[in-house]
Amino acid sequence: MKKQIHGEFKTAGDALKTLGQAFNDWSSILTTHSIHAAYAIIAANWAVHGSTQNILNNSYAKWSLVIVFVFLGFNILVSGCMKHMHFNQYLHGEKNSKKWETEFKEYEKSRQKGKRTPWPYTECIENLGVAQTFVKICAPIIAATLFIFSLFS
Numbered sequence: 001m002k003k004q005i006h007g008e009f010k011t012a013g014d015a016l017k018t019l020g021q022a023f024n025d026w027s028s029i030l031t032t033h034s035i036h037a038a039y040a041i042i043a044a045n046w047a048v049h050g051s052t053q054n055i056l057n058n059s060y061a062k063w064s065l066v067i068v069f070v071f072l073g074f075n076i077l078v079s080g081c082m083k084h085m086h087f088n089q090y091l092h093g094e095k096n097s098k099k100w101e102t103e104f105k106e107y108e109k110s111r112q113k114g115k116r117t118p119w120p121y122t123e124c125i126e127n128l129g130v131a132q133t134f135v136k137i138c139a140p141i142i143a144a145t146l147f148i149f150s151l152f153s
């Protein structure tokens with residue numbers, strides 16, 4: 001992540017670009033850390049419980065792994081959907097340059113009025129991104145908590 005010292009911005013646009021880059025950096029870190037946490041929870045369950053039968057006999061361990069595997073599958077599914085939706089937007093802009101330019105002008109007008117618009121993305125892309133972020137935060141925490149409970153049951 002690029003280090004930015006407070007007050008080094010020459011324009012408001014520079015500050016906004018830096019903020020956007022920081023958002024992308026932290027999103028990437030969240031993705032990496034949540035997947036690493038999922039793998040660590042799988043490894044911890046096997047290290048502590050030792051066998052499939054011991055995991056199946058411990059409902060906390062079992063649910064910890066179920067949540068991790070559902071999370072990993074969800075992450076792949078949503079990533080594929082996001083790739084597809086972004087590509088469709090790209091094709092829309094590439095094939096319909098006049099319409100894309102009109103949409104950009106509408107976006108600029110909305111921004112000047114202080115209204116928020118998802119352009120150049122779609123509301124679906126933004127909403128799915130919010131849901132994916134929520135799952136990336138919550139699923140590993142819930143699975144880790146269940147693993148910790150499994151140690152005492």
